[in-house]
Amino acid sequence: MRWLDGGSPAEVVAALKDVAPELGDYPIVVREPVGDDDPLWRSATAVVGERFVVKYAWSRPAALRLAHEIAVLEALAIPYLPEVVASSTDPVLLVTRLVPGQALFDVVDSVDRDDAGRQLAQFLGELHGADIGPLPPAALQPATTDVLRNEFIKWARPDQRAAVVRWCDWADEVLATPRATVLVHADLHGGNQVWEGGQLRVVVDFETAGLAEPEYDLRAFPGTGPGVELLTATMRHYTHLTGRELATDRVMAWHLRTALGDALWRSEAGVPLPDHRTPQAWVDDLAERFTALGIDPGLSATS
Incomplete structure (x- = not known):
């Protein structure tokens, strides 16, 4: 399992091109990170092309949590789940379809x-x-x-x-x-x-x-x-x-x-x-x- 070195937009773009090359040229808007003081919270999301959401991590504890989410979503088949477009543990990345709403x-x-x-x-x-x-x-x-x-x-x-x-x-x-x-x-x-x-x-x-x-x-x-x-x-x-x-x-x-x-x-x-x-x-x-x-x-x- 590999995670990002940091949470910069450039690193997210590079990881996205590895995991989902077809999305790598879309504009990316990185959302405010959850936190960076505690390694557990070194994770964030980004919106890709106003159509997809990318979750990523830049520490082992945060990456383990995200890898766990990927495994759970892959195993579940119930209503109201996010649609997984792409996922990876090398690097750890989860791409889901953006759902409009509040x-x-x-x-x-x-x-x-x-x-x-x-x-x-x-x-x-x-x-x-x-x-x-x-x-x-x-x-x-x-x-x-x-x-x-x-x-x-x-x-x-x-x-x-x-x-x-x-x-x-x-x-x-x-x-x-x-x-x-x-x-x-x-x-x-x-x-x-x-x-x-x-x-x-x-x-x-x-x-x-x-x-x-x-x-x-x-x-x-x-x-x-x-x-x-x-x-x-x-x-x-x-x-x-x-x-x-x-x-x-x-x-x-x-x-x-x-x-x-x-x-x-x-x-x-x-x-x-x-x-x-x-x-x-x-x-x-x-x-x-x-x-x-x-x-x-x-x-x-x-x-």
Whole structure:
């Protein structure tokens, strides 16, 4: 396996001419890299001829993630996948067809929640039922509850701190008993979905796909759009389509770790939260979501 020496446009063009010579003369617009301080994030994308997307890496950790995505896409045959035009591990490069549309984050207020939930449930049902051979466990990203108890607490208001600790205790109880694992996307937030005219066109970024419980894939849904309608619609359609129940408390336990973990690292790094509000506001949002779903995380999960 070989990766690029750097992320310059010239290196991308040279690699593209190796992997897909027919695209090498198209104009290339390199998007802002994900990051270059940590080798894990030394990757980026470029748009080729306004028709294709190229993903590439310039470190071993980033290249391993991209090579994993290539292998997953080659093995899967389900709806809503990106169309692979070319791929290679020497150098590591993935070329997919560009799909016009917008991220779910940008259109969630205008889509029909029930219909959107049906489409997402179709994707999740197909993905979770896929068998593509041996896979590693997904790298679970949310901060641990110990980290939240010890470090997030200083970003909460004094009147919120006891509740955050109780929520963490509750999440530990909920997730104490493991569930059977399935193939999950593992990073299914609104930015990795392309929508157009109320229709889900494609789901992208399978670099972290692996084995985890199905509820892990819905951990971002409670915070996507106002209320929890997208989550409840997706879960309802998922059960109808697959015959498999999803546990709301497990989704919310993962969501708690995800939301507060995101607020924590951003606050400590001086990076604005995605909606430019405060960690305290996010704690208030979590309380409202628990109430809307009829969950009292102040009580024992087994009571």
